[in-house]
Amino acid sequence: xxxxxxxxxxxxxxxxxxxxxxxxxxxxxxxxxxxxxxxxxxxxxxxxxxxxxxxxxxxxxxxxxxxxxxxxxxxxxxxxxxxxxxxxxxxxxxxxxxxxxxxxxxxxxxxxxxxxxxxxxxxxxxxxxxxxxxxxxxxxxxxxxxxxxxxxxxxxxxxxxxxxxxxxxxxxxxxxxxxxxxxxxxxxxxxxxxxxxxxxxxxxxxxxxxxxxxxxxxxxxxxxxxxxxxxxxxxxxxxxxxxxxxxxxxxxxxxxxxxxxxxxxxxxxxxxxxxxxxxxxxxxxxxxxxxxxxxxxxxxxxxxxxxxxxxxxxxxxx
Amino acid sequence: xxxxxxxxxxxxxxxxxxxxxxxxxxxxxxxxxxxxxxxxxxxxxxxxxxxxxxxxxxxxxxxxxxxxxxxxxxxxxxxxxxxxxxxxxxxxxxxxxxxxxxxxxxxxxxxxxxxxxxxxxxxxxxxxxxxxxxxxxxxxxxxxxxxxxxxxxxxxxxxxxxxxxxxxxxxxxxxxxxxxxxxxxxxxxxxxxxxxxxxxxxxxxxxxxxxxxxxxxxxxxxxxxxxxxxxxxxxxxxxxxxxxxxxxxxxxxxxxxxxxxxxxxxxxxxxxxxxxxxxxxxxxxxxxxxxxxxxxxxxxxx
Amino acid sequence: xxxxxxxxxxxxxxxxxxxxxxxxxxxxxxxxxxxxxxxxxxxxxxxxxxxxxxxxxxxxxxxxxxxxxxxxxxxxxxxxxxxxxxxxxxxxxxxxxxxxxxxxxxxxxxxxxxxxxxxxxxxxxxxxxxxxxxxxxxxxxxxxxxxxxxxxxxxxxxxxxxxxxxxxxxxxxxxxxxxxxxxxxxxxxxxxxxxxxxxxxxxxxxxxxxxxxxxxxxxxxxxxxxxxxxxxxxxxxxxxxxxxxxxxxxxxxxxxxxxxxxxxxxxxxxxxxxxxxxxxxxxxxxxxxxxxxxxxxxxxxxxxxxxxxxxxxxxxxxxxxxxxxxxxx
Numbered sequence: 001x002x003x004x005x006x007x008x009x010x011x012x013x014x015x016x017x018x019x020x021x022x023x024x025x026x027x028x029x030x031x032x033x034x035x036x037x038x039x040x041x042x043x044x045x046x047x048x049x050x051x052x053x054x055x056x057x058x059x060x061x062x063x064x065x066x067x068x069x070x071x072x073x074x075x076x077x078x079x080x081x082x083x084x085x086x087x088x089x090x091x092x093x094x095x096x097x098x099x100x101x102x103x104x105x106x107x108x109x110x111x112x113x114x115x116x117x118x119x120x121x122x123x124x125x126x127x128x129x130x131x132x133x134x135x136x137x138x139x140x141x142x143x144x145x146x147x148x149x150x151x152x153x154x155x156x157x158x159x160x161x162x163x164x165x166x167x168x169x170x171x172x173x174x175x176x177x178x179x180x181x182x183x184x185x186x187x188x189x190x191x192x193x194x195x196x197x198x199x200x201x202x203x204x205x206x207x208x209x210x211x212x213x214x215x216x217x218x219x220x221x222x223x224x225x226x227x228x229x230x231x232x233x234x235x236x237x238x239x240x241x242x243x244x245x246x247x248x249x250x251x252x253x254x255x256x257x258x259x260x261x262x263x264x265x266x267x268x269x270x271x272x273x274x275x276x277x278x279x280x281x282x283x284x285x286x287x288x289x290x291x292x293x294x295x296x297x298x299x300x301x302x303x304x305x306x307x308x309x310x311x312x313x314x315x316x317x318x
Numbered sequence: 319x320x321x322x323x324x325x326x327x328x329x330x331x332x333x334x335x336x337x338x339x340x341x342x343x344x345x346x347x348x349x350x351x352x353x354x355x356x357x358x359x360x361x362x363x364x365x366x367x368x369x370x371x372x373x374x375x376x377x378x379x380x381x382x383x384x385x386x387x388x389x390x391x392x393x394x395x396x397x398x399x400x401x402x403x404x405x406x407x408x409x410x411x412x413x414x415x416x417x418x419x420x421x422x423x424x425x426x427x428x429x430x431x432x433x434x435x436x437x438x439x440x441x442x443x444x445x446x447x448x449x450x451x452x453x454x455x456x457x458x459x460x461x462x463x464x465x466x467x468x469x470x471x472x473x474x475x476x477x478x479x480x481x482x483x484x485x486x487x488x489x490x491x492x493x494x495x496x497x498x499x500x501x502x503x504x505x506x507x508x509x510x511x512x513x514x515x516x517x518x519x520x521x522x523x524x525x526x527x528x529x530x531x532x533x534x535x536x537x538x539x540x541x542x543x544x545x546x547x548x549x550x551x552x553x554x555x556x557x558x559x560x561x562x563x564x565x566x567x568x569x570x571x572x573x574x575x576x577x578x579x580x581x582x583x584x585x586x587x588x589x590x591x592x593x594x595x596x597x598x599x600x601x602x603x604x605x606x607x608x609x610x611x612x613x614x615x616x617x618x619x620x
Numbered sequence: 621x622x623x624x625x626x627x628x629x630x631x632x633x634x635x636x637x638x639x640x641x642x643x644x645x646x647x648x649x650x651x652x653x654x655x656x657x658x659x660x661x662x663x664x665x666x667x668x669x670x671x672x673x674x675x676x677x678x679x680x681x682x683x684x685x686x687x688x689x690x691x692x693x694x695x696x697x698x699x700x701x702x703x704x705x706x707x708x709x710x711x712x713x714x715x716x717x718x719x720x721x722x723x724x725x726x727x728x729x730x731x732x733x734x735x736x737x738x739x740x741x742x743x744x745x746x747x748x749x750x751x752x753x754x755x756x757x758x759x760x761x762x763x764x765x766x767x768x769x770x771x772x773x774x775x776x777x778x779x780x781x782x783x784x785x786x787x788x789x790x791x792x793x794x795x796x797x798x799x800x801x802x803x804x805x806x807x808x809x810x811x812x813x814x815x816x817x818x819x820x821x822x823x824x825x826x827x828x829x830x831x832x833x834x835x836x837x838x839x840x841x842x843x844x845x846x847x848x849x850x851x852x853x854x855x856x857x858x859x860x861x862x863x864x865x866x867x868x869x870x871x872x873x874x875x876x877x878x879x880x881x882x883x884x885x886x887x888x889x890x891x892x893x894x895x896x897x898x899x900x901x902x903x904x905x906x907x908x909x910x911x912x913x914x915x916x917x918x919x920x921x922x923x924x925x926x927x928x929x930x931x932x933x934x935x936x937x938x939x940x941x942x943x944x945x946x947x948x949x
Contacts, residue, residue: 011450018454026466137351140602144594146546146566148553149587152573156584160577214727221682221722222715222742222793225707237732255461259550263573273462274554277469289466293457300457312777313731 004308012301019293024068027286075290081283085275090287093272100170101268104191104257107184111192112199112249117242119196120203124238125230127208135200142197147256151190151263158186168265187264191256195249202245207238240310247303251296352603355596362593366412373406377563386579395585398571404582407563408589414564415593418475418548422482423540427533429483430490435525437491438498445495452488460485460543461550468556475548478557482544493536497529531608535601542597549590565590629800629833630656630679635693637674637683646905648674650857651693653932656801661827661834663844663865666854667902672837673723675854676805679835680720681710698800716746719794721823723806725786729778736774739793746797761792765822784815788822795826802827805837820847841884845869853877856903856913859932863939873941873948875918912944920945 074081080090123135159167165186171179210216211234219233220226254270261270269288276284365372374394381401389396395404437448458466460482467481501507501524510520551557552566553573560567565586572582637649649671656662664672677683678690681702695702697718702710714720719742722728729738740758743749749757755774762770765788778786787807794802804823808816824847827834836848844851844865851868853861853876861874872878879898900917903909909916915925924944934940 011453014450015453015457018451019457022454022458026470133351140351140598141591141595144542144546144598145591146549146553146569146587146594148550149569149583149590152569152576152583152587156576156580160580214722214724215730217682217684218722218728219730219741220714221680221720223711223713223745224741225711233730233733237730240732251457251459255459255550258461258465259553262554274465277465278555280469285466285469289458289462292459292462293454296457296459311732313779 005305008301008304012297015297023286023289027282027289080287083284084281085279090283097267097269097272100266101257104187104268107188108191108253111189112195116196116199117203119200121207123204124207139197139200142193147190147194148259148263151260154186154190170266187260187266191260194256195253198249199245202242206241207234210234210238243306244303247300250299254292349603349606351599355599358592358596362412362416365409366416369409369413373409375403375406377402377406377410378561386575396581407568408586411563411565414558415545418479419541419545422479422486422544423537425483426486427490427537430487431494433487434491434494435498438495452491455485455488460547464547464551473556473559475558478548478551489536493532494529498525501525501528535605538597538601542594546594627658628655629658629698631696633694635678636691637678638689638691640687644906648857652859654852656833656835658833659831660849661836661847663836663838663848663851664854665838665844665851667839669902670854671857672854673805676803676837680714680718715742716797717799718801719799721790721794721804721807724810725783725790729786731778735776735789739789742796761796765792783811784819787811787819791823791826795830798830799832801833803835856908860942867939874943875920876914920947
């Protein structure tokens with residue numbers, strides 16, 4: 001098991017290095033002097049001496065590898081730059097908005113699991129029945145409908161037509177828990193249904209494959225009832241591959257959060273990032289890219305390790 | 319002790335297996351959802367091709383006297399905030415979505431398959447490096463990647479497609495590599511190599527045909543995904559630029575007028591959803607039809 | 621070799637099992653009837669596709685539905701009719717009174733649970749054992765099938781066992797509740813030739829110790845010769861010959877059986893004598909020949925064989941054949 005974790009960790013570190021380089025290329029090299037223009041604000045770029053000064057001020061006259069090291073060092077120190085849009089320190093902005101997005105995520109995951117897993121099990125156990133077709137179709141539809149459209153529809157139905165939930169806005173939990181939860185119902189539901197659809201399909205197909213295995217037949221031959229066969233012998237091997245789904249849809253959840261936060265006007269990390277992209281606020285963008293990709297990387301690493309823990313065969317193969 | 323020397327009896331010989339194309343078509347057609355998807359996709363393609371004929375109005379024609387009009391006999395779906403006919407804009411939007419979806423998917427496929435074949439076949443360090451790079455790209459959620467690229471490269475359809483291809487290749491690279499790894503160990507490949515058949519020959523003659531089936535499934539689903547992404551990017555304002563019509567963009571405008579003209583927010587979304595669902599249904603149907611494991615669930619014991 | 625002289629534990633009458641396939645309905649088991657007596661070893665012999673495994677699975681109602689269905693017949697186990705019995709009764713019998721050992725030990729064991737846990741399940745379920753008693757019993761079970769270091773081995777996972785060890789564990793598991801009948805479906809086919817004999821010896825010893833009857837499914841005539849008391853030969857879903865093991869080798873009566881025996885080398889055969897394979901191919905189960913399914917390949921076939929399906933008829937000596945021709949004449 002140790003060897004297994006070691007290999008995974010090694011991979012993750014290499015990937016992290018590549019990611020960091022990629023972010024640097026995307027957010028620094030490609031925009032090039034545009035950064036300078038953005039960062040310098042209202043500076044006269046036609047004056048060569050000014051250009052020279054600003055370039056030097058932001059270290060853009062150094063060679064690229066040097067810039068990279070400087071940039072990386074600053075990042076690791078916690079100096080993520082200053083936002084053009086808000087004037088705040090980028091790191092502070094992140095810290096401020098993190099709890100909001102975290103709550104959104106938590107809620108979404110709860111919905112996803114609560115809907116997805118039972119639906120998937122139902123579809124597998126009652127294969128090809130009306131319920132199964134409904135589950136399969138529902139899952140595909142859940143994944144196909146654009147998250148932002150689903151959000152708009154739900155807002156129209158439950159906030160405009162029937163004013164049950166607020167159409168937008170956010171109230172911190174510490175201020176007013178009830179209002180907070182009310183405001184979060186629709187956003188978390190929208191995010192959750194997407195992940196839920198994916199989970200349902202994975203659970204169903206995984207369970208179906210398991211149910212066709214010989215060892216399930218052996219379990220029946222021992223005299224277990226059908227329910228016991230599913231619960232004792234099909235669920236565990238069936239759910240193990242589902243763990244990997246979390247790694248898959250995590251990225252999707254992050255992207256979905258962007259859209260949902262914009263539509264529902266929730267002051268989280270997603271909305272901040274979209275604003276930054278519009279304003280060409282490169283400092284925020286860079287930080288966002290690193291945080292996001294690091295997050296995905298970590299989640300996938302954890303999923304891999306968890307998978308190794310659950311499925312004894314994987315540990316041997318590494 | 320010796321066994322009875324007789325060939326295995328053939329159980330459940332499928333008549334259709336003599337003609338694989340026919341079997342495929344039958345299986346897909348039987349899959350009701352996939353059939354539905356095929357019909358919709360065909361309809362969308364027709365709409366896209368014959369847009370100038372089908373659209374009642376020029377999508378760019380503004381009628382400032384009839385701004386945000388509700389559905390009527392002259393404007394079946396009403397008009398947008400500049401008096402342009404919504405139906406026509408949606409019809410023309412079909413062109414954008416299908417174009418972006420198909421082109422993005424195909425370009426990603428070409429790049430990805432090539433990379434994947436190389437990685438799978440060369441193995442060793444080359445493979446390891448390519449795989450880590452692939453993993454790195456996969457750390458970026460697609461939408462976020464495209465958004466970032468749009469900020470960096472500028473908005474517009476071409477950049478959306480370019481950005482998509484820049485990360486979309488990873489899906490196909492993984493797929494192709496996986497297939498190569500599977501096929502590479504097969505005895506007949508070993509035999510071919512031992513006789514001296516060059517690697518490229520093996521790749522194209524033997525491995526590529528085996529990939530076709532899952533590749534087709536992947537491309538289909540990727541088209542749906544690309545359409546979804548394009549609409550998302552356009553919704554956020556970074557995709558197509560005015561005055562071009564795109565479903566995502568219409569939705570963006572519609573959202574701002576949600577209470578005044580709800581249809582504006584519903585119709586484009588329906589188009590997007592229909593398109594994506596259809597491609598997903600077809601892709602799913604193809605996958606079910608081509609997956610030998612699922613067919614094994616109907617194994618007959620001897 | 622234990623002689624089967626006890627009562628008929630199992631009476632199968634006209635068992636019919638069908639499978640729905642893409643190209644049509646296959647009748648895998650077509651009106652099969654036989655008895656199994658206490659303490660005897662009955663072999664069910666035939667090539668792949670003849671329906672022997674389907675017969676075995678049907679006895680415990682383990683036919684996967686869909687695509688399979690038991691469409692007719694009667695299975696009486698100690699006066700309890702099984703096909704019409706309710707689920708609870710059948711479940712009580714499975715693993716408890718009638719145990720089954722499958723062909724593929726690797727896929728027949730759940731990869732994510734330990735050997736110990738799976739081994740103990742029948743005892744847990746049917747004898748309500750748990751805790752230390754269960755543990756002790758499991759250790760004893762592994763010992764009884766000659767698996768070394770049994771206490772440590774209980775913690776292993778199936779993929780850590782060799783094929784032979786897995787199958788021995790399966791035998792132990794099957795015998796754990798002291799069943800009346802053990803059904804072994806090609807127990808050694810998936811194993812190396814070198815351990816096949818070992819395993820069969822073990823199986824036979826276990827069965828004898830527990831005074832159980834054994835229904836042995838196999839396509840290996842050598843195994844039949846050595847271990848079986850009685851033999852049923854199957855072809856295309858039907859039993860074509862049924863008699864004692866001695867009789868089968870001494871005086872086979874069905875042309876198929878004769879053909880089988882001639883195609884297998886024997887120690888008492890001169891080397892110069894040729895092996896004769898049976899002409900033709902096994903039949904396509906979707907398009908079975910009319911009348912007797914074997915007639916296209918039968919050197920003794922007459923007109924009646926083409927039109928009418930022969931019935932299994934038992935003579936005074938207990939030897940049953942399904943053939944219109946008396947090959948002795």
